Amino acid sequence: MLYDKARIYVQAGGGGDGCLSFRREAHVPHGGPDGGDGGHGGDVVFVCDDSLRDLQSYKRRAHYKAKRASHGEGALRHGADGPTLEIAVPPGTQVASWDGSVHDLLVPGQRAVVARGGAGGRGNKRFTTSTRQTPRLAERGLAGEDGWIDLRLKLLADVGLVGLPNAGKSSLLARMTRAAPKVAAYPFTTLEPVLGTLEGPERQLVIADIPGLIEGASEGAGLGHDFLAHVERTRLLVHVLDLAPVDGSDPVENHTTIEAELRAHDPRLAALPRLLALSKADLVPPAEAQRAAAQWRERLEDEIGVMITSSATGEGLEALSTELMRSLPLEPPSAASPAASDAPLAEHRVFRPAAGKGFSVQRTGERIFSVEGRAITRLLARHDLDNDEALAHVEGRLRRMGVISALEAKGFKPGDDVELAGVMFELHPG
Numbered sequence: 001m002l003y004d005k006a007r008i009y010v011q012a013g014g015g016g017d018g019c020l021s022f023r024r025e026a027h028v029p030h031g032g033p034d035g036g037d038g039g040h041g042g043d044v045v046f047v048c049d050d051s052l053r054d055l056q057s058y059k060r061r062a063h064y065k066a067k068r069a070s071h072g073e074g075a076l077r078h079g080a081d082g083p084t085l086e087i088a089v090p091p092g093t094q095v096a097s098w099d100g101s102v103h104d105l106l107v108p109g110q111r112a113v114v115a116r117g118g119a120g121g122r123g124n125k126r127f128t129t130s131t132r133q134t135p136r137l138a139e140r141g142l143a144g145e146d147g148w149i150d151l152r153l154k155l156l157a158d159v160g161l162v163g164l165p166n167a168g169k170s171s172l173l174a175r176m177t178r179a180a181p182k183v184a185a186y187p188f189t190t191l192e193p194v195l196g197t198l199e200g201p202e203r204q205l206v207i208a209d210i211p212g213l214i215e216g217a218s219e220g221a222g223l224g225h226d227f228l229a230h231v232e233r234t235r236l237l238v239h240v241l242d243l244a245p246v247d248g249s250d251p252v253e254n255h256t257t258i259e260a261e262l263r264a265h266d267p268r269l270a271a272l273p274r275l276l277a278l279s280k281a282d283l284v285p286p287a288e289a290q291r292a293a294a295q296w297r298e299r300l301e302d303e304i305g306v307m308i309t310s311s312a313t314g315e316g317l318e319a320l321s322t323e324l325m326r327s328l329p330l331e332p333p334s335a336a337s338p339a340a341s342d343a344p345l346a347e348h349r350v351f352r353p354a355a356g357k358g359f360s361v362q363r364t365g366e367r368i369f370s371v372e373g374r375a376i377t378r379l380l381a382r383h384d385l386d387n388d389e390a391l392a393h394v395e396g397r398l399r400r401m402g403v404i405s406a407l408e409a410k411g412f413k414p415g416d417d418v419e420l421a422g423v424m425f426e427l428h429p430g
């Protein structure tokens with residue numbers, strides 16, 4: 001079973017608290033503040049690891065937490081940063097974060113930071129000013145970012161085999177490579193993608209065999225839809241078309257069905273170069289196979305290579321291999337594939353803007369106000385509000401941020417209740 005999807009919860013480490021401390025030495029009468037800063041919390045980072053094949057390990061465990069940082073200490077000792085938590089995923093994994101950002105991890109070693117550790121709090125030494133020589137406040141560390149991550153593995157293959165169920169895709173893969181996919185005389189034999197390696201004289205190509213597609217596959221019918229993602233990153237598709245379907249269906253209609261499903265799934269898939277492999281040629285007289293091939297060449301206006309193949313006799317398989325090697329120029333699979341090129345690599349992706357500065361003020365009742373915003377939340381999270389000096393500092397910050405004047409503009413009077421990021425205060429700005 002190929003585990004190609006997982007959903008996990010990640011949490012970056014919290015920042016360490018800043019330290020409130022004063023120097024004490026026998027022969028120094030008035031020791032100054034010497035509280036060190038807290039460390040930075042550990043980030044959560046996904047790392048592309050080619051020793052992994054699928055997302056199996058993430059089925060069993062869903063929560064991943066980076067360690068928090070150490071707190072600052074006296075004598076200006078800063079807390080140690082929390083270690084980065086690395087989560088290894090196989091090449092081809094797409095990491096979709098709760099905030100909407102998407103990272104494609106294709107190349108071993110490639111990294112994507114998905115959750116940043118919380119900033120450390122500043123120690124009291126940093127709050128020394130000309131008028132405040134003995135600051136009795138220090139900041140608390142901030143919480144790390146957290147949220148749900150959707151992991152989706154999209155196999156990295158050079159060539160994808162597509163076609164109706166029973167068309168002979170797996171038989172082709174089995175004949176051309178050392179892969180041993182299940183082959184049987186009924187539709188939907190293949191239940192999950194299988195990769196095989198085609199050995200060329202100078203290099204190898206990876207071929208992906210996916211479950212058969214049926215009409216409506218792109219909307220979820222049959223098995224194929226989920227697996228179309230696995231051919232998204234190929235550079236060429238081989239459309240396998242049964243020359244003599246046992247169910248008596250018309251190959252022309254069958255061809256149209258598959259092409260329409262590819263388009264409906266993703267226009268980029270439909271835009272991939274294509275070869276048409278007319279399969280099971282041994283089941284029809286050679287002249288008939290030749291005639292069919294000529295008709296297909298005419299129908300496709302020579303835009304797509306048409307080959308006659310038989311996995312039973314081996315006819316045309318050598319030619320197909322040669323054609324695949326010829327039409328796929330040497331380059332690493334996937335990274336530069338047309339289907340994947342729209343999505344920038346993770347390392348080029350800008351993460352997200354730093355803390356917003358904005359806040360909003362509202363009057364919520366008679367002499368009651370509320371102030372919200374990311375900066376407000378961070379400010380409050382940083383301070384111990386039972387500490388008078390810290391509270392005075394917070395009020396000073398609110399004033400400098402323009403929060404107090406915004407409150408006054410809404411009719412605020414000293415002593416009124418103000419809900420700051422969910423906590424109620426009776427505010428007496430000095």
Ligand SMILES: Nc1nc2c(ncn2[C@@H]2O[C@H](COP(=O)(O)OP(=O)(O)OP(=O)(O)O)[C@@H](O)[C@H]2O)c(=O)[nH]1
Nearest residue numbers: 165166167168169170171185188189190212311312
């Ligand atoms: N005579 C003959 N039979 C073939 C050939 N290729 C495949 N078959 C038969 O066709 C049936 C289906 O072949 P598969 O390779 O399993 O087809 P598939 O496209 O992988 O089918 P799904 O996995 O169900 O989508 C099997 O019974 C094969 O033995 C061929 O070249 N000649």
Ligand SMILES: [Mg+2]
Nearest residue numbers: 169170189190
């Ligand atoms: Mg199959």
